[in-house]
Amino acid sequence: MHLKRIIFLVLLTLHYFTYSLVAQTNTISKKEINDLTNQASHYLKVADFTKSLEVSKIALNRALFSKDYLSTTISYNTIAANYAELAQFDKAILYYNKAMVYASKINNDTLTNKINNNLGNIYCFEKKQYLKGIRYYENTIKYSEKIADSSQIFMTKLNIAWAYFDVGQFKEGYPNLEYVNKYKEKFGNESNISAVNMLNGMYFSHKNDKVKASSYFLSAIKLGIKTNQKSDLSYAHLEYSKHLSKIGEYKNAYENLTRYNQITDELYNKEKLEKANIAGMNIELDEYRRQIDKFAIEKEANLKIVEKSKIIVLLFIVIVIVLLFLLYTLIKNNNFKKKSNKELSSANKQLIIAKEKAEESTKLKSQFVSTISHELRTPLYGVVGITDILIDENKDLANNPYLKSLKFSAKYLLSLVNDILQMNKIEDNKIILEDFTFNIADEIDMVKDSLKFLAQNNNNEVILNIDPAIPEYLIGDKLRLSQIIVNLVGNALKFTKNGEVAVHVRLLKIEGTSCSLEFKIVDNGIGIAKEDQKKIFEKFVQVGRKETDYQGTGLGLSIVKQLVGLFNSNVSVESAIDVGTEFKFIIAFEYNPSKTLELINNIRVNVSENKAINVLVVEDNLINQLVTKKTIEKNNYKCSVVDNGYAALELLDKETFDIILMDINMPMINGFETTKKIRSKGIITPIIALTAFDKSEITEDSLAAGINDIIIKPFDSEKLFNIITELTTEKLEVV
CATH class of the missing domain: 3.30.565.10 (Histidine kinase-like ATPase, C-terminal domain)
Structure with missing residues (x-):
């Protein structure tokens, strides 16, 4: 009977503390959480990253407990923005993606729009992964159009233009700058007009218009000083410095570069960054201190109770016995865990070995797929090409059912081979x-x-x-x-x-x-x-x-x-x-x-048929040389063929061509290295990679080498001629 009373008192005490805890947490209101998220955003705007992180984490914990997914999304977005400002971009991407998950749960297109824009900024300007960043910007435009947010479309096109200009692709970025210039009066403000002026300065600097470029840069700097937008102001000084250096005003260029460094140091001084980096640790330490204070108060109260009541003393003794029993149980369980952990460690090592073998197998598979893709597409190019040549040179065979079936089957076989070799793309719905x-x-x-x-x-x-x-x-x-x-x-x-x-x-x-x-x-x-x-x-x-x-x-x-x-x-x-x-x-x-x-x-007819276009084909495969040469000459183009990169370089020293079709996988020197050597000679002739490799495998290497476009063998001759027409027309405009 006495033991039952003790158990009852213990349960009553636990019930009281549990009820108090629940009552306390239930008092968290949405208004309090909103105030916290707004406060965190304010601290971020004034570059107080330490306070912004501390308040954001408090808001996040309360939002998650209350299942307030809107505030959860905002908190994750603010935390990510802090890490982006602190140049911890991997953490920023992590928290932006978490924010994206919660934004999708509540179908909030406005927040999804902003998060996509923020991710686009990081990938373009920090990670330098421009293709990925521009995809995020395109998502931003899609959501902005959905919610009719014209201001966000304006800002996103500004960012896209900036991204292209940052890598020197002014032609690709200029349509976005045109849009921004058109609507800057309607959707712009003093803050982003500074960035618009800077982009115009970059463009006219590229066009070698010194007067307009300098005017725009100075306007950008003036607005940046007026609005105290230090980040945009710093970039305006940096780009102006590049322009001044380009036109030979080195002293002024140095002064602007110095001003850029000064503003950057103000934004990211070491002391501020160190304080922000330990903000999370300080929050946890505060939590531990509060727990210690709580236990100290409880201990003092328990001592007073022990002094006043023998029943409490007895209860304390029982609790101690229970704790000792629990300690014994914990020790016993700990020994069991050690044994289990040892077994798990052994199993984990085996799993790691198996994982490494699987990764090696996957790598070998990818290499095999890449190689077999090239080896299969090359002869198929010959089959399809020679079939077309037979039909073109023997008009009486054009309606021959056997030849038509051969051509159809060859094209079907090519499509089937591509699908089998890229089974992962089919499964990922990438076709x-x-x-x-x-x-x-x-x-x-x-x-x-x-x-x-x-x-x-x-x-x-x-x-x-x-x-x-x-x-x-x-x-x-x-x-x-x-x-x-x-x-x-x-x-x-x-x-x-x-x-x-x-x-x-x-x-x-x-x-x-x-x-x-x-x-x-x-x-x-x-x-x-x-x-x-x-x-x-x-x-x-x-x-x-x-x-x-x-x-x-x-x-x-x-x-x-x-x-x-x-x-x-x-x-x-x-x-x-x-x-x-x-x-x-x-x-x-x-x-x-x-x-x-x-x-x-709209079936396009090649209007360049009568143009005297001189084509150089660099190809080591004899059958492919025949097919490509026949295809080119069928369009009344002049065609020269060499079988390796060195021969191409030698011929280019003697003769000028309007377009170069470059194979990639060649002996002695591959297509990438050949292209680099051509560009090093100052030759700007457009170069098209004519290859059996998958386009996704060679895009980055092609851009780095100076290749203008890529077409995969076997190819549609109409598509090839359209690309040739476009590139040769662009070349004439530049000249």
């Missing part, structure tokens, strides 16, 4: 569907012709049933659709002998500009067991076959599933053993007669 005008009956008929040999091999008949109600012309990615049909029909033909494979295309409905079609591929072959039907869409899975039967990789249906998914649809299967199989899917294409007519009318 973008393209818009072409096409006739569904023609595309299906082309598929039938390309699979004629496979059908005859198994004595099968391919039957087409195209709904006549389907509009004559639709808009969509006909190549991806052909891949789907080829895979499904080809699969059906392999598993059917002496039978039929039918392709049914039925019009479901037309709503506005959307035309929904139902596709069915039906065969009367061996069928698929019910238990295997869920497996067939997995990669490298083949069912219902013996080791010597049916060729294939097991990738066809997996690719079909992912390609159908790109059309926002699903593929289903119904099958029975020895009865047959039916695959079905629905795709909505665009039906827009006016747009179709526009696409047909």
Whole structure:
């Protein structure tokens, strides 16, 4: 009975403290949290990073406890902004991304807009990752347009222009500066007008207009001093210093550079940064002190209670016994944990070894994919190119069904190879569907012709049933659709002998500009067991076959599933053993007669046909030399071919060319090094990388070398001529 009373007193005491704690936390109001977030923002504006971080962390803890996601987003954004000012950019990115997560939970486009802009600033101006930074700016413009925030669009285009100018890409950045100049009176203020003047100064300095450049820079500095915007003022002095140095006013340039350093030192003096960096530690120390004070007060109160009451003393003794028991339990558990940790440590080492092996395997796989991509695309370039040459030089073969099927199959094989080699891109939805005008009956008929040999091999008949109600012309990615049909029909033909494979295309409905079609591929072959039907869409899975039967990789249906998914649809299967199989899917294409007519009318005709353009092709592969030379000369261009970079350099010393087509993977000296040597000679002739490498693999190296554009082999000759026309026109404008 006595023990029950003691337990009751302990529980009552715990209940009291718990109730007090809950009562205290529940008193946190949204107004208090808002006041804290506003206070933190104020400290940030006045560059008191220490106080801003301290107040932000208090606001963040209270916002998270109250599930106030709006204040949570604002607090994370403020903390990130502090770290950005302190040049701790990795921490800033971390907290901006956390802010983005909470902004998405409340669908707050305004905050999402600002966070994207802040991330764009860091990646462009601090990380120097301009492509990534500009993507964030583009997201900012998208959200700004969504919420009709014209002021933010103005600021974002200002930042994009600044980013391009910062790397010397004035042509790319100038449209944004034009927009900013147009709307600066409407959306600008004294603060950002200083930056606008600085950008105009940079542009006119690039254009060698000394008077305008100096005028704009001085206006930027004057406004920066007036508004006390030290960051923009410092950049105005820096860019003005560069301009002065460029025009030979070195003394004035030095004075402006000195002023830039002085302002930067004021903004980021060492003492201020050190105080801010220990702000988080000071907050934690304060928390520990409060806990110690609390325990000291409780201890003093307990001593007074012990003196006044024997019951309390007895309770204290019981508690001590319990604590001793807990201590014993903790010691015992600690020993157990040590043993477990030792085992976990051993297992962790094995996991690390396995992880390193997996990473090495992934690296080797990536290298293999890159190499095989180049090796496969190179001969395919020859196949596609020579097929085109045969058709061009033998007009009587233009309508030859075998040659047409060969050309179609070669293009399909190229697309299939690209998709297999870039399976990760398909799974990450990085493939973008393209818009072409096409006739569904023609595309299906082309598929039938390309699979004629496979059908005859198994004595099968391919039957087409195209709904006549389907509009004559639709808009969509006909190549991806052909891949789907080829895979499904080809699969059906392999598993059917002496039978039929039918392709049914039925019009479901037309709503506005959307035309929904139902596709069915039906065969009367061996069928698929019910238990295997869920497996067939997995990669490298083949069912219902013996080791010597049916060729294939097991990738066809997996690719079909992912390609159908790109059309926002699903593929289903119904099958029975020895009865047959039916695959079905629905795709909505665009039906827009006016747009179709526009696409047909916009098929570009190469207007540079009569221009005397002199082209130099640098290519080591003999077949590729033949194909490229024939393609160039077909457009009435003059073409010279060399098989290595040194020969190109030697020829350029003797002859002038309007455009250079540069292979990348060549012996002796590759395309990048050849381009660098060409640029070092002061030759500004546009250079196009004509390569079998994936574009994403060589973009950075190409820009660094001085290459103007990239086109992947096999290429569309019309696209090549359009790029040549554009680059040669730009060259003439510059001259």
